[in-house]
Amino acid sequence: MVLFGGSGMSPGFALPGGATALLNADAITDGFLSALNGPLTPGTLGVLDPSGTAVPNPRIALSALPPLTPLVGTRFDALGVVLATSGQYLPTNPVTWAFR
Numbered sequence: 001m002v003l004f005g006g007s008g009m010s011p012g013f014a015l016p017g018g019a020t021a022l023l024n025a026d027a028i029t030d031g032f033l034s035a036l037n038g039p040l041t042p043g044t045l046g047v048l049d050p051s052g053t054a055v056p057n058p059r060i061a062l063s064a065l066p067p068l069t070p071l072v073g074t075r076f077d078a079l080g081v082v083l084a085t086s087g088q089y090l091p092t093n094p095v096t097w098a099f100r
Contacts, residue, residue, distance in 0.1 A: 001036060002044040004078045004097070005029045015081065015089035022094045023079050048082065072099050 007024035015021050023029070036045040048054045076099065080092035 001046075001081050002032075002078055003029055003081060004032045004076050006074070006076050009077050009094050015091060017088040019089055019091055021079060021081060021091040023077055023091075028076065054080070054082070074099055 003021070003023055003025075005023045005026050006028040007026040009022045009024065011024070012020045012022040013025050032041060032044065035041045037043070046054060076097045077094050078097050079094040082090045082092070084090055
């Protein structure tokens with residue numbers, strides 16, 4: 001899954017199993033979690049292929065939503081979280097996203 005936040009990367013939060021996701025969870029994170037793979041956030045939740053590869057392709061059309069257009073031009077942080085077959089949650093490195 002791909003997680004988003006608007007409050008920076010550090011100190012982050014603990015995932016089940018002890019790994020740290022370098023993303024400060026906030027209301028933006030909660031909003032995206034409630035909309036995973038919804039019509040406005042396709043490509044934010046999926047499965048790995050047999051070789052263990054995923055290519056998330058989140059597309060969020062904020063400019064199409066009049067109440068959210070003030071967010072256009074805002075920068076957010078994002079990272080992926082993979083649930084391993086061992087049951088361990090593994091975070092990716094975070095990246096910064098700019099909404100256009």
